[in-house]
Amino acid sequence: MPAVITANLPVFLIILPLIAAFILPTIARRQRLQENLLLVVGSLGLLGAGYLVYLVMHGGISSVYQMGGWPAPWGIELQVDNLASFFLLVVALIILPVFLYSRRNMAEEVGSREKVARFYVLILLLIGALAGMALTNDLFNVYVLVEVATISCVGLVSSRNHPLSAEAAFRYLILATFGSALILGGIGFIYIITGHLNMGFAAQELVQVWQYRPHVVWMALIFLLAGFGIKAALFPLHLWLPDAHSIAPTPASALLSGLAVKGYLICLFKFFYRVAVPFLLQELAIDKIMKWAGLLGIVLASLMAIRQDELKRRLAFSTVAQIGYLFLGASLMNTRGLSGTFFYLASHAVIKSALFLSAGMMISVTGKKKVSQLAGIGKKMPVTTAVFTIASLGLVGVPLFSGFVGKWYLLLGALDSGDFLSALVIIAGSVLCAAYLFPVVRLAYFEPAEIKEAQDPGIPQKLALVFLAVLVVLLGVMPGIVLELANRAALDLLTP
Template identity: 65%
Template structure:
């Protein structure tokens, strides 16, 4: 029994959340059971991801290949849990478990009735399953299907609140995201037509042989992929949907959308760029320069836009636009240090941004106030929430001892290795701007006179969830050991190909 489960674990981590998602509506009247089931399946996911990561670490880089239905590769569909897959599975489980805990007993006020809460959880688990699928898939068409599942559940989560603005944000998001996934599908189509394979490994081999005969098709495929995933992961000029979508969603949904959903698309882009096109083609077509440039623009523009916002959740949403820039900058660094930094920064931002959004959600729920200037003195009324918010901010800014620092450090090292000087300056300026839009919130919260109102820290499950995320940030910052190991091994594997 145990052997059967461990042998099929790569597919169980994807199927378990999907299965529970479709079972949930039958228990819609028993809220306790629904919440328990969700937390249980998230905890199982964490155990499974931890187990897979330990196997991958022990095997020294040999990935676990799982053949669906037992069919071998060019015909059947493959799942591959390598260093990257195990790394991203850990990130997904590590973020979605605290977020589910935060949502416990707390959602009815934000989304309305009990049935709507159950529907929220259904979408939440669907998103989780799709993200886990993105982490392990090794098939181009699966990427498209998982991207669509994730997109639809994200839109559902955005429209979860019964408010016209939520519907409007969800519609804009749906239209732009579908535009993005249509482009992605087009890119996959060009790859399939030229290579005749949907399996990433075979497609990459074939492409390596024939790309010089059809450089135009490769150009078109790369640009379709870049624009498609760029829209979905809110790369700067294509970010228009993000601020509305992430600030009108219920707080746990904002946390998961900003923290994880965007990272899923980035992982897909990373896989397609480095596992299918390969680093030789990336350099031959100068894609890495485009990525670095786009990243730099996004860091500066996103930070400046974030500075101008007074609404707390909107400021955090624009901050995501800036932080995505760092990840794009890292995607364009074709060396081990840069890619390690990119992966580590991705994980660090996932944890920090969800902590920030959850803390912001707790504050907004307690005070009923949206804007930063109205939150004077809240640090003394809600000490735990504000402490977690501070830890998250310090990590995003990149202060040593917090996770963001290690990511930025490796990004800078990678840039220096590639001989780029301007991006290093942009990373540092970005950190300063990040401090400029996050620290005033902390100052207002701690050092301004306390309003005479009855604001309190949220309930016990919410407190535990916030503390878990803060502890994760500090652990990643102080003892990154196995995590950094997985990231650097994944980065090295990308560069070995071809």
């Protein structure tokens, strides 16, 4: 590879989707060309993210990228570390199948063929913002990128051609903007007491000044937790999520549930572990709030998911429950817990996209939204149902599937910190998860068919689903490099 590309790879990964988002409207009428362009962007992104992971793991790239060559206190930095390359890899692994899935499949859900281009532009903007969130090392950049991601997420929800979509999107927009205002306030507090917007410099100052102004630091962290909590659907603040994620067009649901929510989480972890140190979180009892919100989220959101009859709504509530796992793991403050959190983040991203894409395919082919109406679909759409089954097994955490590895590490982390309640809830969450996903599988395979005509989707959609299912199994059988990256990222964050 030429040295220019290698040295500037992080920036290219942010710019690539943004440039594509700029080009797409100019070819709005040529759908075939658009979709090919998207596939090229997706493959280039995957190649780039894979190469970045390789470089980071072998120390082939400097961990700090200075934008425009300006040094740190004045210029803006990108932090090219294990966490960033890990999340970029996850993003790249999800977007390729999502692009494949939406190939010649979007016109019905979005309304008309002309609107498909706008939908793609929003997806690309979201991906650009997520890549930026993974890499950024600047407090105010986080705010701007979070806003870009939020507006494109709301745009994706409202792009569905459905009478209820505008209202769900409006509620999402109001709550998410409320969250942004809180995040901006938290950033303001940190800036006032440290005088820096660069995360590294702010952290150095914060360690010294927090004793003199503990209330300000506490306010800052609470504002950030509440703000990102709204956006990432932390349990009592999740009210917008079930409507928004179930009404969005299927590929958008997969992206929103699988990736967008995690982008905010990654930013929150950066604030909590890189700007504040774990010791500070424990001192100010932030970790207890995270832990209890996580525990309640796992149990209550799972119970709510069991009661939902609409398939996509059930999956949306399941997302709230799984976000509870991530907050719980982050609150454990030990290496195994945190690396389990990161691995679970990756595996949930893959699994939830597979679930949403296969469920969306069943719904759009049969026109039936409810679980009870989908009886016997396993015989009509074997591939789709098989992918749904594999992903369900993964989410429940059956060994040899990817969810198991994440949950296992979370469990070890909980036991490491002697927290038996959390360990119990982690296991109970798996049982509850089985209680809301396995009935779908049972109905699909072992009940007489009610649906007359239904068949598996076309080749691109099948490819996308199979790709995700293979990932679910692969991450479970050979977690190797992803687990290693998650471990290193956790170590980075916990050792200052």
